[in-house]
Amino acid sequence: MKITFAVLGLATMITHSAQAGELYIISRCAPIQILTGWKTDPFGSSSPVFVNGKLVGNLKICDALxxxxxxxxxxxxxxxxxxxxxxxxxxxxxxVAAAAAPVYVVMTNNNFTSAYVVNSEEGRQHLANVRQANK
Structure with missing residues (x-):
């Protein structure tokens, strides 16, 4: 009986992880921001971000959502x-196509007119840069 519940629990976890994932939307930092943590416009306005028409948050330059x-x-x-x-x-x-693994969308410029999906390694590095600059 315990084995049955364990198998059912594992199957549920696998099914759930295949259905949900993380989406990161990243606004890159300039090199000076990465090195010093200094933001070009700490009081600047942020831009609303929508996923499938639903507001999920706001994004500034050198920020991640x-x-x-x-x-x-x-x-x-x-x-x-x-x-x-x-x-x-x-x-x-x-x-943007999503799966169980995190997806990283990176803005190509500070006016957010274009973006691209990067691989996990590059996405984690962009995210680390933003976090480092925002310490």
Missing amino acids: RTNVGAGNHNVRVKLAGKSDYGISSDAGMS
Whole structure:
């Protein structure tokens, strides 16, 4: 009987982990921010981030946002300070495929008009840089 419950519990954990994952949206830091922790605009406004049309938080330059998502394709959009014209800032946003492993979306510039998905190693490094700068 105990073995049956253990097997059922393991199957539930495997099924659950295959259905949910972490999505990190990262705004890179300039090298001076990484080395000194100094932010270019610590009081600057932040931009709302939407996943599948739902607000999940706000993102500043040299910042990161984490949210849980299910497996499958998700629409990520960053509405930049009232503008909604280009790339990930546009109404169309960006399609991101998620699975059980964390997914890292990194902004290519400080105006959040474009982004790309990076591999786990590079994503963890970008995340570490943001955390280091924000200590």
